[in-house]
Amino acid sequence: MSAIDTEVIANAKIEHAEHEHNPHLAHHFSEPEQQISAAKLGMWAFLAQEVLFFGGLFVALMVFRTWYPDMYRAASSQLNVPFGAINTMVLICSSLTMALAVRATQLNRNRQAFWLMAATVLLAGVFLVIKYFEYSHKFHEGQLPGHFYTFKEIPFDNAHMFFGIYFCMTGLHGLHVLIGMIVIGWMMVRAWRNEFSSQYYTPVECTGLYWHLVDLIWIFLFPLLYLVK
Amino acid sequence: MSTTTHADDSSHKHTPHVLPLRIYFGVWVALLVLTAITLAVSYYDFGEGNLIIALVVATIKATLVSLFFMHLFYDHKLNALVFGGSIVFLFLFFFFTLADTTTRGQVDPANGVFVNKHLQQKPSDEGHAH
Numbered sequence: 626m627s628a629i630d631t632e633v634i635a636n637a638k639i640e641h642a643e644h645e646h647n648p649h650l651a652h653h654f655s656e657p658e659q660q661i662s663a664a665k666l667g668m669w670a671f672l673a674q675e676v677l678f679f680g681g682l683f684v685a686l687m688v689f690r691t692w693y694p695d696m697y698r699a700a701s702s703q704l705n706v707p708f709g710a711i712n713t714m715v716l717i718c719s720s721l722t723m724a725l726a727v728r729a730t731q732l733n734r735n736r737q738a739f740w741l742m743a744a745t746v747l748l749a750g751v752f753l754v755i756k757y758f759e760y761s762h763k764f765h766e767g768q769l770p771g772h773f774y775t776f777k778e779i780p781f782d783n784a785h786m787f788f789g790i791y792f793c794m795t796g797l798h799g800l801h802v803l804i805g806m807i808v809i810g811w812m813m814v815r816a817w818r819n820e821f822s823s824q825y826y827t828p829v830e831c832t833g834l835y836w837h838l839v840d841l842i843w844i845f846l847f848p849l850l851y852l853v854k
Numbered sequence: 855m856s857t858t859t860h861a862d863d864s865s866h867k868h869t870p871h872v873l874p875l876r877i878y879f880g881v882w883v884a885l886l887v888l889t890a891i892t893l894a895v896s897y898y899d900f901g902e903g904n905l906i907i908a909l910v911v912a913t914i915k916a917t918l919v920s921l922f923f924m925h926l927f928y929d930h931k932l933n934a935l936v937f938g939g940s941i942v943f944l945f946l947f948f949f950f951t952l953a954d955t956t957t958r959g960q961v962d963p964a965n966g967v968f969v970n971k972h973l974q975q976k977p978s979d980e981g982h983a984h
Binding site: 691710713721847851 | 923
């Protein structure tokens, strides 16, 4: 390291000490922009992992669909399309309220962000309640995976495979919805405490990114499971 | 070595990119309309076309959500590269798996034809659990 560099560091340290330090800027980042980019890149890497994680189940779905198209069609017709369609609309609305909540924190409106996230959690709750009604109907009818399958009205021996895929995919997605509700609830507490501002809203933004991905997965699940012809 | 790191006040300020409300509400309306289209199309039988239409509409919806709700359109392009990269690998996963599973079968030695036994599946007379 040259003498000039050492001098620059020394000067920077003096300036740093005199400077009013941004309370949200960690010391290993040179400026807020860099810190925000790093956090978001990390979140996107996680979302890329989520795509591949759900991808395995989507591939399994397509393999069974191409192997047993008639069974798949017959089993799929047992799903409740209106419930699935309403849930799609509910998740799209929750994505809107979450996106608006991020915007509210960008504009220093913590209280508005709180209520928009409350609406998001409420809509997520509506989604899970509808899912509960669908699940309880399937449990009642015996439309279940593997040897739990006791339904008689689908004329294929392997219809339990469809319900295996159905419960794995919607179950894993439902778990993501539940985790989303918990994380958004945590962000609501922080918004209520006025912790966010135009200078610091990364946690809300990353929570929003996660929530939109949960919506994205449902956007593909709904037609592939419910609307097969 | 950056000499401007802590030298000026402007480097300590972050200016959020706030989108106008009409973008959020416009995307929301588009998503609801596209959902209605998917639903309406499902009541008609286009054979394999149904799956293709459903996937195309779902892809348009996913693109709208990621570009505007997730801000990818305005964001650092590296984020789009990471997310797009996962989609590319998902396609590779689909392509090579289905290239195998959809072309498995046996050659019928008597007639010399290719038989995919999965496609010959007929409904059983009555529903069985196994």
